[in-house]
Amino acid sequence: MIEHLEQTDVLVIGGGLAAMYAAVHAAKTSRKVLMISKKKVGLSGSSLVSMSVHRYAPQTEALKEEYAGSFKASGRGINDPRLMERLVQQGAGQVAALKEFGLPLQFKTRDYEGKAYPYLACCAPKFGRNLTYPMRQYIESRTNIDLLEGFMAVELVTDQDQVKGVVAEKGNALYFIQAKAVVLATGGAGYVFENTSNTCDLTGDGYAMAIRAGLELQDMEFIQFYPYRAYSPAQFDIFPDIFAHGACFLNEKGERFMAGYPKKEQENRDVLARCMFSQKEVILELSGCDPDYLEKECPNIYEAFNKYRDRRFLVKPVAHFMMGGIPLRLDCSTNLKGLYCCGEVTGGMHGANRMAGSALTEIAVFGPVAGVHAAEFAARQCKGEAGAFDVDPLAPELGQDDVSGIRQALRKTMWTCVSLVRTGQAMNDARKEIDALEKQLMQIKPMDLRPWFECRNMLTTAKCILGSAILRRESRGAHFREDFPAEDPEWTGNILATDWIARFIKAKVQ
Ligand SMILES: Cc1cc2nc3c(=O)[nH]c(=O)nc-3n(C[C@H](O)[C@H](O)[C@H](O)COP(=O)(O)OP(=O)(O)OC[C@H]3O[C@@H](n4cnc5c(N)ncnc54)[C@H](O)[C@@H]3O)c2cc1C
Structure with a gap:
């Protein structure tokens, strides 16, 4: 009702x-x-x-x-x-x-x-x-x-x-x-x-x-993976201008892996994020940064820097x-x-x-x-009485099931197969996995409607991302495919995703 x-x-x-x-x-x-x-x-x-x-x-x-x-x-x-x-x-x-x-x-x-x-x-x-x-x-x-x-x-x-x-x-x-x-x-x-x-x-x-x-x-x-997010020992966003004030990224061997790029740590976000993704560890090095600048412009970093003076700040790209x-x-x-x-x-x-x-x-x-x-x-529009419209959304019967397992499996699959470095093979595997997760979701009786509705939306969105990424057989901007590593002038159109719920993509290159 x-x-x-x-x-x-x-x-x-x-x-x-x-x-x-x-x-x-x-x-x-x-x-x-x-x-x-x-x-x-x-x-x-x-x-x-x-x-x-x-x-x-x-x-x-x-x-x-x-x-x-x-x-x-x-x-x-x-x-x-x-x-x-x-x-x-x-x-x-x-x-x-x-x-x-x-x-x-x-x-x-x-x-x-x-x-x-x-x-x-x-x-x-x-x-x-x-x-x-x-x-x-x-x-x-x-x-x-x-x-x-x-x-x-x-x-x-x-x-x-x-x-x-x-x-x-x-x-x-x-x-x-x-x-x-x-x-x-x-x-x-x-x-x-x-x-x-x-x-x-x-x-x-x-x-x-x-x-x-x-x-x-x-x-x-096209999903931007942000390269400026510290996750340990404190979580904070890094204002990229600090790299113009003496900060830099080092890998686990202490190498400044962006040194060879024209804009170094301020390189386009997709390039920087992929370089970071291929390192074992990325460390934010702040010793060359002026503390007065940090205190004034980036108080969150300054605070963390003072609190964890002897610790390494680890950074990773995030969606x-x-x-x-x-x-x-x-x-x-x-x-x-x-x-x-x-x-x-x-x-x-x-x-x-x-x-x-x-x-x-x-x-x-x-x-x-x-x-x-x-x-x-x-x-x-005219004034209008309360309308008798068809308002019957698909809603599951309530029960005792928890959707968090399905949600976490989806998030992991998307990170592993459809994030910074993609291949057709991995994405097709992800597609099967997501289909299976969707079937599971449709069969359960959740404790609450909200997480079930959200999880259904996450699955639909994931399918749109995945389907479009499978169709774009080139690398461009934030979309990088290891199996098609070059940008292809044939692919300058936009991919359209529709009606994933019916389990197909009608996508076309304009
Ligand atoms: C850490 C971080 C730093 C950023 N910094 C910058 C920056 O400095 N400059 C810049 O240009 N961009 C920045 N961005 C990007 C920018 O902040 C966002 O793109 C922008 O704020 C999005 O605004 P929005 O109103 O569209 O969505 P949001 O601000 O994300 O708001 C969406 C709202 O919709 C609500 N909502 C969602 N689903 C439903 C639903 N089904 N029913 C009812 N409500 C719903 C949510 O609860 C939320 O209130 C940053 C993003 C992040 C994550």
């Missing part, structure tokens, strides 16, 4: 920065806005744990061109040029506009022909929570946005190619929330991998819901960012009428790899677009 819980104009799904920016901009149009989030709004997802760094194109033609050139090179030429152009033109203005919400951003400038141009904004210290907490405060104190927290969106409800709301779960009960327009901002899926910098709520729900609603996903084979997702359009619309998307759940902007600091800038540009367009769509 599904209870009809709420009716709203705009429903925003997610509690990260993309969702919050979309919601506040939708609310400015006086539409009724409701946010639902699995965890607390502003206290969950990658936005919370990010380093708050926004890099963007300085607003002068020569530097804009330089930025666009680096962006395209990083994406290995398969970024959508219209999205990139929008980011280049509007990034600086939209990041500056965040001051409206009281976000404590500090702006850094770069000199060009005698003039200073802002190119980067971040908090001090560089903690994402310095953005997400004030954003939540702004929502609570300055808007009429309603928050439903602890609710997991399970299924998009559609009627004749139009979204009508979602089914959401809380405490093993299912609810229907009706909406005239929906913004999907559920973030990425790092938790599908055993080693990740993402929080555990990022189980690929948005991708899986989109696939089940008949949408396509693009570029799902960090999904370049792929629901194809992003300039107006954030999708193939489902009334459904808009923004943030990491989208794909197309970054191509085969993402440039540092560009995800938060993308959200500053496209979060508001998603919110405003969703509100405008909602305004065009």
